[in-house]
Amino acid sequence: MAFDYDLFVIGGGSGGVRAARVAAATGAKVGLAEEFRMGGTCVIRGCVPKKLMVFASGFSEMFADAGAYGWDLTPGPFDWGKFRPKLHAELDRLEGIYRKLLGNSDVTIFDARAALKDPHTVTLSTGEEITAKHILVATGGRPVVPDLPGAEHAITSNEVFLLDDMPKSILIVGGGYIASEFAGIMNGLGVKTTQYYRSEQILRGFDNEARGIVADGMREKGVDLQVNTNVVSMEKRDDGILVKDTHGRDLLFDQVMFATGRRPNTDDMGLETAGVLLGRGGEVVVDEYSQTGVPSIYAIGDVTNRVQLTPVAIREGMAFVETVFKGNPTPVDHALIPSAIFTQPEMGTVGLSEEAASAQEPVEVYATTFKPMNHAFAGREDRVLMKLIISKQSRKVLGCHIVADHAGEMIQMAGIAIKMGATKEDFDRTVAVHPTMAEELVTMKEPVRTT
Structure with missing residues (x-):
């Protein structure tokens, strides 16, 4: 044919x-x-x-x-x-x-x-x-919009770029990377920003320690992040959108954005x-x-x-x-994909979380948190996380998690080494670049815990 x-x-x-x-x-x-x-x-x-x-x-x-x-x-x-x-x-x-x-x-x-x-x-x-x-x-x-009364009054990530005016206040519903990224964006643009997430911690599926530091950093920067909280119904008013939440509160926002999955x-x-x-x-x-x-x-x-x-x-x-x-059967390789979450603070990750790795085999965890030089000098409370998950048996780096300015740029480079099968000793043999945040990845000598 x-x-x-x-x-x-x-x-x-x-x-x-x-x-x-x-x-x-x-x-x-x-x-x-x-x-x-x-x-x-x-x-x-x-x-x-x-x-x-x-x-x-x-x-x-x-x-x-x-x-x-x-x-x-x-x-x-x-x-x-x-x-x-x-x-x-x-x-x-x-x-x-x-x-x-x-x-x-x-x-x-x-x-x-x-x-x-x-x-x-x-x-x-x-x-x-x-x-x-x-x-x-x-x-x-x-984007998926949840089925609840008044949901049609909200926007999604599709419409947020089309707003005629920047709202004075916004409620962002969801706890994934899209919701958390836009919470940081709106907060940074001067919008009074509230974020609801129905579970105990945002960024489900990522390393627990890393997402905890991201959540703390978001709150420190001014986002009113409320976990174990969800929307029950919404009602359009002349002065905004009235939201009833799972705690029985009625709160008014200029805009509501759902980022509750795709x-x-x-x-x-x-x-x-x-x-x-x-x-x-x-x-x-x-x-x-x-x-x-x-x-x-x-x-x-x-x-x-x-x-x-x-x-x-x-x-x-x-x-x-x-x-x-091309006649060259090529399966897709989905292993060890580096990714960045452009929250504020930013997060970069590749490989397994501490929780996933420790469920798979005995591991050593190397981690450090500190105030970065640039923010400490300015009097900020921002904290950086540098974290490596190491297989006790093979010594390979199973996961790397960074919470810091430009974490996405750093994780791209770390991802190359980890994809190649780098061990903790390979990281240790690499000379540090000083003064940088990333030098901590090659200077951590003792594990903070083993599992």
Whole structure:
């Protein structure tokens, strides 16, 4: 059978775009459909605008610290009306780059919603039907809004970049990295920020000691972080949104933002009709090669709910092309992925938490907390954590956890060594760079505890 395309990609996010471009470079005829804007969650409503807002929010603390360093500055309030147009202009620029990259790669772009008709046929919202030898689903995910009275009055991380005005007060509901990052952002921009999380500690799944220091640091910086607390109902008032919480309190906020999880974008796509198996959370079930149970259909990125990180989606897209178009079966490696949480304070992590490692085998824990030089000089109470989890048997570094300014930059470098199988003794043999925070990673001589 002759197909219109060798590969048809559904979704123009980072993973889908990379897969389309690299497949086209092999000589394959490639089409790609995107119903919204090219660039996906990361570029349009995720990593990129969020990180720019993290940068913006950090200046309030820098201005405050400047006086301690001899600078005479008189900071004014944050001007959202000045920042927002520049933010959206940057997103427009990046979307243009994505489109240009696809065009230069001879990928045909369809600005339309796509759904599956059968294992080799895609139907577009324009009415077109397209056949393809291989179909790659890369539709990402979306925020989930809890089912409670008045939930429609809240925003999510999708809408936060589109606000007409910066609120004077905000309630952020959730305890994951998105909720915690935006709590720091809003607080740094001068918004009175409250965060509710239903469980005992934010950042579930990360190292307990590290997330405790992040939570303490957030409170120290002014976030009203309340754990074991959730929203029961919300009511729109002329002067804001009235929130009833699980403690029976009625509190008024200018804005409420839900960051209570994400769901794969698989609704109304014809996936199950085409024979694709979906998991309980709506995710596309795939094997180690990103192949579904239907041989012609693959899926990568957040829609598979494996590891929800942009660089992972890109890696999965590259592995897909190696497997399908280069004849080199390449499973996706999801082990020892470094990641950063752009909370304030920032956190970087790679490998196992202390809790996960100690449940697996006997370990030694090397850790130190201290006031960093720059903040101590300015009279701040901020604390840094440097932590290594070591296998007692192999001496390999099983996990590294950093809470500090620029933790993301540090963990990228530490991740290389740990991915290579570095031992504690390899770290010890490395000469310290002084004076830095990261030198503590190579100067900790005695474990603080063994498990």
